[in-house]
Amino acid sequence: MRYVDEFRDSAKASILVREIEALVATMDIPDERPLNIMEVCGGHTHSIFRYGVEGMLPKQIELVHGPGCPVCVLPMGRVDDCVAIAEQKHVIFTTFGDAMRVPGSRKSLLQAKADGADVRMVYSPIDALALARANPTREVVFFGLGFETTMPSTALTILQAEKDDVTNFSVFCNHITIVPTIKAILDSPDLKLDGFLGPGHVSMVIGTAPYEFIARFYRKPMVIAGFEPLDILQSIWMVLKQIKEGRVEIENQYARVVPEGGNSAALRAVARVYELREFFEWRGLGSIDHSGVRLRDAYARFDAERKFAIPNLRIADPKSCQCGEVLKGVIKPWQCKVFGTACTPERPLGALMVSSEGACAAYYQYGGVKRHEAAE
Amino acid sequence: MCLGIPGRIEKIDDFDWNLATVDVGGVKRQVNIACVVSDEHPASSCVGNWVLIHVGFAMSRIDETEAAETLRILTELGEAQAELEAMRLSAD
Numbered sequence: 001m002r003y004v005d006e007f008r009d010s011a012k013a014s015i016l017v018r019e020i021e022a023l024v025a026t027m028d029i030p031d032e033r034p035l036n037i038m039e040v041c042g043g044h045t046h047s048i049f050r051y052g053v054e055g056m057l058p059k060q061i062e063l064v065h066g067p068g069c070p071v072c073v074l075p076m077g078r079v080d081d082c083v084a085i086a087e088q089k090h091v092i093f094t095t096f097g098d099a100m101r102v103p104g105s106r107k108s109l110l111q112a113k114a115d116g117a118d119v120r121m122v123y124s125p126i127d128a129l130a131l132a133r134a135n136p137t138r139e140v141v142f143f144g145l146g147f148e149t150t151m152p153s154t155a156l157t158i159l160q161a162e163k164d165d166v167t168n169f170s171v172f173c174n175h176i177t178i179v180p181t182i183k184a185i186l187d188s189p190d191l192k193l194d195g196f197l198g199p200g201h202v203s204m205v206i207g208t209a210p211y212e213f214i215a216r217f218y219r220k221p222m223v224i225a226g227f228e229p230l231d232i233l234q235s236i237w238m239v240l241k242q243i244k245e246g247r248v249e250i251e252n253q254y255a256r257v258v259p260e261g262g263n264s265a266a267l268r269a270v271a272r273v274y275e276l277r278e279f280f281e282w283r284g285l286g287s288i289d290h291s292g293v294r295l296r297d298a299y300a301r302f303d304a305e306r307k308f309a310i311p312n313l314r315i316a317d318p319k320s321c322q323c324g325e326v327l328k329g330v331i332k333p334w335q336c337k338v339f340g341t342a343c344t345p346e347r348p349l350g351a352l353m354v355s356s357e358g359a360c361a362a363y364y365q366y367g368g369v370k371r372h373e374a375a376e
Numbered sequence: 377m378c379l380g381i382p383g384r385i386e387k388i389d390d391f392d393w394n395l396a397t398v399d400v401g402g403v404k405r406q407v408n409i410a411c412v413v414s415d416e417h418p419a420s421s422c423v424g425n426w427v428l429i430h431v432g433f434a435m436s437r438i439d440e441t442e443a444a445e446t447l448r449i450l451t452e453l454g455e456a457q458a459e460l461e462a463m464r465l466s467a468d
Contacts, residue, residue: 041378042378043378043379046453046455047449047453050452050453069378070378096377096431096462097458097462097465098377121462121465121466122462122466123431123432123459123462123463123465123466124407124431124432124433124466125431125432126406126408126432127432127466145377146377146378147378149377149378149380149430149435150377150378150430150431152411152433152435153408153430153431153432153433156408156410156411156433160393201378201379201380201428201430201435204428204435204436205435227379227446227449228445228449256438256439256442257428257436257438257442263411263435263436264414265410265411265412265413265414266411266435269410269411356453356454356455357378
């Protein structure tokens with residue numbers, strides 16, 4: 001347990017690890033069929049790799065790194081659309097920095113910028129709106145990206161633009177929603193999951209009720225977890241405890257940030273501005289029904305998809321990439337043929353290498369060294 | 377962008393628009409506090425409160441201990457530095 005020493009409270013971590021071991025010892029889990037627990041959220045994935053949580057767990061527990069990194073699941077076709085908008089002469093294209101290096105089929109936004117497009121990194125959609133006010137002769141487009149955590153901020157910015165009647169501001173909406181995604185994962189035939197660590201900050205917005213179907217219809221336990229390694233260990237223990245006791249419930253380990261009912265002001269803004277798309281394309285996972293949102297007709301004038309001609313093409317993932325299989329937990333990052341060779345954080349081929357919250361980049365950066373070496 | 381960053385509300389800049397200045401690890405920045413303001417918690421009562429901020433919007437009230445703890449882990453993950461850098465760049 002070499003990593004435990006790095007914890008601020010290593011005594012507590014050791015106790016939790018011992019409790020997990022003790023619980024697993026009573027559960028009679030066959031070696032050839034370990035318990036698969038998926039952390040849905042990329043923030044958890046990052047924390048799990050940074051603190052080496054996997055290496056602290058008994059071998060009967062496998063962590064499956066889920067699709068909850070919105071940058072990583074962005075399909076190439078949508079990046080191409082961004083580039084096409086950004087390359088129009090009168091456009092200032094604004095984006096979170098995380099999305100700059102995501103590869104499109106022709107180029108990334110970073111490359112588009114190098115080639116002369118006016119692409120600017122912003123911290124917040126409010127900053128994009130401020131740019132629109134400051135540049136009335138230009139069209140300012142904000143690249144709306146993320147799950148429910150960032151969905152309200154884009155919605156509130158659009159509401160602000162409406163009130164102030166800013167006519168040169170629009171959003172290229174790529175927001176995605178977590179529940180249909182989890183459902184698609186549960187319906188996937190090649191996945192055998194035994195439980196979930198639920199996302200922390202998405203749940204802060206949507207609350208705990210939307211996950212009830214996971215327990216009721218799929219009979220899988222979920223524990224909404226904080227990002228501290230201690231939170232993650234405790235949440236894994238809570239999932240195991242449910243399995244041991246034959247319970248399936250949605251539990252909330254992160255109640256200090258996640259209220260049961262979510263954030264009502266945020267949910268109101270989301271409901272007002274967006275409607276579900278029939279389907280949305282995901283890198284690696286393909287098309288998932290109702291998994292994305294677009295702007296309602298009432299906000300059409302702020303919708304970059306209607307304001308600009310975009311290619312809107314489906315572009316297949318590179319053949320050598322196995323992001324989809326990694327996302328679904330079918331293979332580990334280092335089992336991908338191009339991991340660490342053709343695909344590195346400096347030159348990402350697949351999306352999971354792009355963001356530090358992607359399983360491959362996290363694995364590359366911190367090494368799941370022990371398991372990687374053991375397998376070779 | 378997903379993990380957010382804790383900040384302390386220093387002053388309310390605009391009550392109508394729920395805009396406030398927060399201190400995030402020494403960086404001052406205006407954020408929107410509409411999502412943490414309610415009838416029970418009007419904007420006027422928010423000064424001095426710690427909040428978790430996602431891309432310029434306060435999304436959750438947290439206590440001071442939680443704020444310190446969250447900032448520590450975000451720093452260890454390298455996310456706090458990235459977030460502060462993004463704020464600085466965006467302010468230019």
